[in-house]
Amino acid sequence: MSGAGDARPVLLIVEDDLALQRQLRWAYEGYEIVGAATRGEAIEALRAHEPAVVTLDLGLPPDPDGTSEGFATLAEILALKPDTKVIVASGHGARESALNAIAAGAWDFYAKPIDIDALGLIVARAFHVHALEAENRRLAARDGGTRDGFGGLLYASDEMAKVVRTVERVAPADVSVMLLGASGTGKELLARGLHDASPRRHGAFVAINCAAIPETLLESELFGHEKGAFTGAVKTTPGKIEQAAGGTLFLDEIGDVPLPLQVKLLRFLQERVIERIGGRKAIPVDTRIVCATHQNVEAMVADGRFREDLYYRLAEIVVRIPGLAERPGDAGLLARAFVRRHAAAMKLGVTGLAPDALAAIDAWGWPGNVRELENRIKRAVIMADGKLVTAADLDLGGDPADALALNLRAAREVADRKAIRQALARADGNISGASRLLGVSRPTLYDLLKSYDLHG
Structure with missing residues (x-):
C-alpha cells in the first residue's frame, strides 16, 4: 500500500546483502522499492505496503548459509497475502531448493549471481500476471465470485486459487506431481485439470484408486498381463500404465501400494519401461505419473512402509490441498x-x-x-x-473460525464483504431487506457495493 502520491507498483526486495539490495533498488526505476533484510522486516513491510511482487533470498539470517529462514518467510508471506508473486533466489546447484520453493507457492526463481536484465524481465512478468489476476478476481466478484473450469473445479477462495495456480504452473513441466489432501478435497479433479493444461492433453487420462483394488490384482491392473500368465488370463491385456501412454496416469491413494509392487513401480519411473505379468519383453512407455494420498507419506517413509527412493521419484512437485x-x-x-x-x-x-x-x-x-x-x-x-x-x-451446527488478516484495512474489508454477502443471501438479493439486516441505509449499502465492486 504505497503513499497517496506514488501510484507506482510496490516491489519488496528481501535481501540481507545490503550492497546487493542497493544494486537492485537502482535497477528498478519503474517501481516503488521497499527493502528488508530479515523475516521480521519483510513481514512488517508486507503489512504496511502490500507489495504485488517480492524478490526473496532464501538465505536469510539467522540461517544465511541455509534456506530454513527463507522458506519460513515465504510461507508467512503467502499465508498473509496469497496473491503475492514471490520470486526466490537460488545459488548454483540449488535447483532442488528452487523446485521446493515453487511447490511451496513461489511464483518463479532466479539464479545467483544475478543477471539484472533477466531478473527485470521476471519481475515485470510477475507484475503483469498479478494485474491480470486482480482483474479476473474483480470480474469474478462482480459476477458472483465463481471461478471454475480447471478440471471442473468450482471455487471462489484465494486458498484454492493458489493451489490451482501452482498446478497450472507445473502442468507444462514433465515432472511427477504428488497431491496431498484429505479425502473429498478434489484431488482427482486437480489431476485432470493438470492433464488438460499439459502438453499431454491430447493423450489419455487414466485414473486408478490403488486402495480400491486387492493387492493380488493391483499389479495386473497397473502393468497388464500376457495370455496364460495365470488362471483366467485368456488374452493379453495392457495395464493402466500402457493405456495412459502419451498421456497421464493418476494413481489415487498411492500410500496403499504394497512394498513389492513399489519396487516395480520405481523401475518404471527410473527406466520408463515395463514388463507385463508373464512377459519377458521390456516395453517402453511414455506416461506421466500424478499421484495422490490422504496419508502422511513422509511418516510412512520413516516407518519403512513406503520406499524413500520411490517417494522422491513421485514427489518431484508436492501440492498440498486445503480442506473445505x-x-x-x-x-x-x-x-x-x-x-x-x-x-x-x-x-x-x-x-x-x-x-x-x-x-x-x-x-x-x-x-x-x-x-x-x-x-x-x-x-x-x-x-x-x-x-x-x-x-x-x-442437520448441521458449528462455529466459524476467524481468519488472520493482513492488516486492519484488510480486516475491515473482509468483514464488510462477508457481512454484505450474507445479508444479500438472507434477503434473497433484495437491497432494502439487506440494508435493514445490516442496519444501514439503502444509499450507504449501494456505496459499499460500488466500493467493493459487488453486485446486489
Missing part, C-alpha cells in the same frame, strides 16, 4: 451448485438454500470436505418440504 473448512466462501458456493444439480436430476422443486441453511453451512467444519457437503445437500434436497433447503434438513 480452510476455503472461506467455497462451501456456500458449492452448496448452491449441488442444490441445482440434484434437484434437477431428481426432478424436485427445491430451488435454493434458506438463510438458516447458509448460516449452518458457513459454521460447519466439513471434516469430510466436498464429498460430505454434496452428500448432505443431496439428502437435504430429498428431505426438504418446501422450495428451500433449511438448516433442519441439513
Whole structure:
C-alpha cells in the first residue's frame, strides 16, 4: 500500500546483502522499492505496503548459509497475502531448493549471481500476471465470485486459487506431481485439470484408486498381463500404465501400494519401461505419473512402509490441498451448485438454500470436505418440504473460525464483504431487506457495493 502520491507498483526486495539490495533498488526505476533484510522486516513491510511482487533470498539470517529462514518467510508471506508473486533466489546447484520453493507457492526463481536484465524481465512478468489476476478476481466478484473450469473445479477462495495456480504452473513441466489432501478435497479433479493444461492433453487420462483394488490384482491392473500368465488370463491385456501412454496416469491413494509392487513401480519411473505379468519383453512407455494420498507419506517413509527412493521419484512437485473448512466462501458456493444439480436430476422443486441453511453451512467444519457437503445437500434436497433447503434438513451446527488478516484495512474489508454477502443471501438479493439486516441505509449499502465492486 504505497503513499497517496506514488501510484507506482510496490516491489519488496528481501535481501540481507545490503550492497546487493542497493544494486537492485537502482535497477528498478519503474517501481516503488521497499527493502528488508530479515523475516521480521519483510513481514512488517508486507503489512504496511502490500507489495504485488517480492524478490526473496532464501538465505536469510539467522540461517544465511541455509534456506530454513527463507522458506519460513515465504510461507508467512503467502499465508498473509496469497496473491503475492514471490520470486526466490537460488545459488548454483540449488535447483532442488528452487523446485521446493515453487511447490511451496513461489511464483518463479532466479539464479545467483544475478543477471539484472533477466531478473527485470521476471519481475515485470510477475507484475503483469498479478494485474491480470486482480482483474479476473474483480470480474469474478462482480459476477458472483465463481471461478471454475480447471478440471471442473468450482471455487471462489484465494486458498484454492493458489493451489490451482501452482498446478497450472507445473502442468507444462514433465515432472511427477504428488497431491496431498484429505479425502473429498478434489484431488482427482486437480489431476485432470493438470492433464488438460499439459502438453499431454491430447493423450489419455487414466485414473486408478490403488486402495480400491486387492493387492493380488493391483499389479495386473497397473502393468497388464500376457495370455496364460495365470488362471483366467485368456488374452493379453495392457495395464493402466500402457493405456495412459502419451498421456497421464493418476494413481489415487498411492500410500496403499504394497512394498513389492513399489519396487516395480520405481523401475518404471527410473527406466520408463515395463514388463507385463508373464512377459519377458521390456516395453517402453511414455506416461506421466500424478499421484495422490490422504496419508502422511513422509511418516510412512520413516516407518519403512513406503520406499524413500520411490517417494522422491513421485514427489518431484508436492501440492498440498486445503480442506473445505480452510476455503472461506467455497462451501456456500458449492452448496448452491449441488442444490441445482440434484434437484434437477431428481426432478424436485427445491430451488435454493434458506438463510438458516447458509448460516449452518458457513459454521460447519466439513471434516469430510466436498464429498460430505454434496452428500448432505443431496439428502437435504430429498428431505426438504418446501422450495428451500433449511438448516433442519441439513442437520448441521458449528462455529466459524476467524481468519488472520493482513492488516486492519484488510480486516475491515473482509468483514464488510462477508457481512454484505450474507445479508444479500438472507434477503434473497433484495437491497432494502439487506440494508435493514445490516442496519444501514439503502444509499450507504449501494456505496459499499460500488466500493467493493459487488453486485446486489
